[in-house]
Amino acid sequence: MKTSIEQQNGELIAVLEGRLDTSVSAQTEQELQPLYDCQDKNIVFDCSKLEYISSSGLRIFLNVLKTAKARGGRVFITGMNANINKIFAMTGFTNLFEFR
Numbered sequence: 001m002k003t004s005i006e007q008q009n010g011e012l013i014a015v016l017e018g019r020l021d022t023s024v025s026a027q028t029e030q031e032l033q034p035l036y037d038c039q040d041k042n043i044v045f046d047c048s049k050l051e052y053i054s055s056s057g058l059r060i061f062l063n064v065l066k067t068a069k070a071r072g073g074r075v076f077i078t079g080m081n082a083n084i085n086k087i088f089a090m091t092g093f094t095n096l097f098e099f100r
């Protein structure tokens with residue numbers, strides 16, 4: 001799993017690449033720490049290179065969403081493939097997030 005964060009147009013863009021499963025979730029959450037620390041910024045998860053997400057990966061997305069909302073930000077998701085989209089739909093996460 002490869003994670004990078006960049007800032008563009010006042011937003012934080014988190015690019016996720018590979019498989020976000022239980023074996024890498026703790027490390028990934030540490031790498032995404034800047035998303036938890038931001039104030040009044042929108043966050044974009046770029047999932048165009050994300051191959052798989054487990055329940056522990058979904059928990060990370062949910063934690064980032066809760067933190068961002070509490071601090072005046074919004075969370076968007078972009079670039080999901082059909083398999084990731086299906087997981088989000090089955091778990092009801094499509095109702096929680098905004099998509100671009």
